[in-house]
Amino acid sequence: MALLKFRIQVVVSFLIGLAMGSCVLDSGPYLKNTYFGGALGTSYSITTLYQGELNLEKEIDSVFAVINNSMSTYIPDSDISKINRGESEIVVDQMFRDVFELSKEVYYSTNGSFDPTVGALVNAWGFGPAKQQELDSTKVDSILQFVGFEKVSLTEEGTVIKKDPRIFFDFNAVAKGYAIDRLAVLLDQKEIKNYLIEVGGEIVSKGENKLKNKSWIVGIDDPQLEEGRRLKLTLQLRDRALASSGNYRKFRVDSITGKKYVHTIDPKTGYTKNGRILSASVISNTCARADAYATAFMVMELAETKDLLDSIEELEAYIIYFNENGEVTEFMTPEFKKLIVH
Numbered sequence: 001m002a003l004l005k006f007r008i009q010v011v012v013s014f015l016i017g018l019a020m021g022s023c024v025l026d027s028g029p030y031l032k033n034t035y036f037g038g039a040l041g042t043s044y045s046i047t048t049l050y051q052g053e054l055n056l057e058k059e060i061d062s063v064f065a066v067i068n069n070s071m072s073t074y075i076p077d078s079d080i081s082k083i084n085r086g087e088s089e090i091v092v093d094q095m096f097r098d099v100f101e102l103s104k105e106v107y108y109s110t111n112g113s114f115d116p117t118v119g120a121l122v123n124a125w126g127f128g129p130a131k132q133q134e135l136d137s138t139k140v141d142s143i144l145q146f147v148g149f150e151k152v153s154l155t156e157e158g159t160v161i162k163k164d165p166r167i168f169f170d171f172n173a174v175a176k177g178y179a180i181d182r183l184a185v186l187l188d189q190k191e192i193k194n195y196l197i198e199v200g201g202e203i204v205s206k207g208e209n210k211l212k213n214k215s216w217i218v219g220i221d222d223p224q225l226e227e228g229r230r231l232k233l234t235l236q237l238r239d240r241a242l243a244s245s246g247n248y249r250k251f252r253v254d255s256i257t258g259k260k261y262v263h264t265i266d267p268k269t270g271y272t273k274n275g276r277i278l279s280a281s282v283i284s285n286t287c288a289r290a291d292a293y294a295t296a297f298m299v300m301e302l303a304e305t306k307d308l309l310d311s312i313e314e315l316e317a318y319i320i321y322f323n324e325n326g327e328v329t330e331f332m333t334p335e336f337k338k339l340i341v342h
Contacts, residue, residue, distance in 0.1 A: 030194070030210040039064040040176055041074070042200030048187060049194040049210045059186055067179045070096045071171045073119065084119065086165045091158040099171050099178050099288065100154050106174075106292040107149040109308065114296035115149050115267035119170030125265060125272060140270040147267055177243050177291025180204045184287075201244060204287050205237040217341060220244060223279035223320055232320070234341040241287035245294040246279035264298045276322045277302070283316040283336060293317075302331065309333055 033054045035046040039061075048054060070093050072078045082090050092100070106114045120143050146164040153161045160169075171178075176199050183197050184204045194207030196216050205216045215236035222232040223246045235242070245264075265272050280297035284290035293315060297305045302321060309315055316336040323329040 032211065035060055037061075040067065040072075040179060040199065042176070044197075044199040046183065046187075046198070047196045048192050049207075050192050054190070054192075056186070056190070060183065063182050063186060064179065066093070067095060067175060067182065071099060071175045073170055073172070080169050080171065083160050083162075084168045088159060088161070090160070092154070092160065093158075095178070095182070097154065097158065099174055100160075102178075102288055102292060103171065103174060104149060106289070106296060109312070110293075110296040110300060111304075112148070112268055113266075113299040113304075114173070114292050115147065116169050116171050116173065117147050117149050117152060117167050118265055118267040119168030120146060120166060121265050121267070121270055122170050122172075123168065127265075144270045147270070173245075173295040174288050174292045176200050177202055177241070177287035177289070180241070180287040202287055202291060203237065203242045205241075206239055208238060218242065220279075220281050220318070233318075235339045236341055237283075237339065240283050241285065241290045242281065242283050243287055243290035243294045244279060244281040245291075245298050266299050275299070278320040278322065278328070280305075280320075281318040283339075285314055289314070306331070 030049040030051055031053060033048045033050060033056075035044075035057060037044055037060075044060075044064075046056075046060065048056075068075055069078050071080045073080055073084065075081060079090050079092050079096060083092075103114070103116045107116075121140075124139070124143055146166040146168075151163040151167060152169075155161060180197050180199050180202055181204065183199075184195075184206065187195050187197075187206070192206075194210050195205070196209075196218075197204045203218055205218070208215050209217075215238045217234055218237050219231040219234045221244075222230040264275070275298070277298050280294045282290040282294040282297065284293065294317075297317065297319060300308070302319060305317070305319065309317055316333045316339075318330070318332040318336050320328065320330055
């Protein structure tokens with residue numbers, strides 16, 4: 001499964017192109033406020049257009065801090081780290097509950113292609129906080145015994161039950177998207193109606209670019225370019241979330257064999273998956289949901305993905321893949337296509 005969110009990321013570039021200063025529209029002057037920094041192992045950029053000055057640095061930092069304390073596998077005293085060590089009395093917060101329930105939903109709708117209990121495999125393959133292991137088929141099969149979201153549950157009191165204590169949660173494939181959603185809630189509570197939030201290449205947009213009086217414009221990188229950057233296409237994005245997943249930038253090469261291991265791990269087989277899908281970009285109402293499905297689509301066969309997209313009205317997607325002749329081919333849903341800027 002493509003779970004690993006320190007993973008790949010078809011980085012979605014900002015093409016905001018905002019003029020500096022303010023502009024007077026019918027509703028009054030809008031000021032551009034920007035916030036940049038590092039969080040969740042990546043960078044973030046937030047642009048707001050508001051009729052006044054804003055100072056949100058501390059509140060933005062607070063959102064990231066709460067996310068980390070709840071779900072970061074790289075922080076030893078986070079809730080998820082304690083649960084992964086087998087502490088069964090931890091009462092999780094609402095953020096953990098939200099991500100757990102969404103993960104459960106996507107796990108079942110993708111027939112297990114998205115599975116945050118894949119953490120033990122993430123570690124074993126050398127993509128997590130634990131030490132990489134030497135793997136063979138026997139070892140992979142043994143780890144698979146404690147992978148499967150049906151083996152975990154969340155009580156009404158907020159404690160996590162694991163059928164096997166070795167089950168290791170890894171929410172990296174959804175936590176960044178969820179963090180963006182929480183930042184959007186923060187801005188909504190401030191009654192900011194026009195903003196663009198980006199964390200590690202994933203985006204939530206609200207309203208429009210009032211300095212240009214048109215929709216926010218964002219770009220998706222070309223997945224065939226391993227170094228540098230080249231845009232594959234640009235989109236108009238309004239009141240939606242966009243997340244992308246791919247294997248082309250983040251991978252590990254064995255120093256002895258030269259074999260390439262990508263971050264996408266199939267939770268059903270236990271192996272990294274160098275499949276035909278180069279990248280998957282998903283638009284949804286929330287970034288957490290877009291994030292999770294983009295991850296799953298890296299594992300699923302294209303035919304399965306198309307069937308799922310037909311059944312979930314909220315989702316739009318753009319998939320870049322190798323066809324049977326080895327040629328780079330594209331698939332996109334009709335509504336996604338309408339958003340392309342030509």
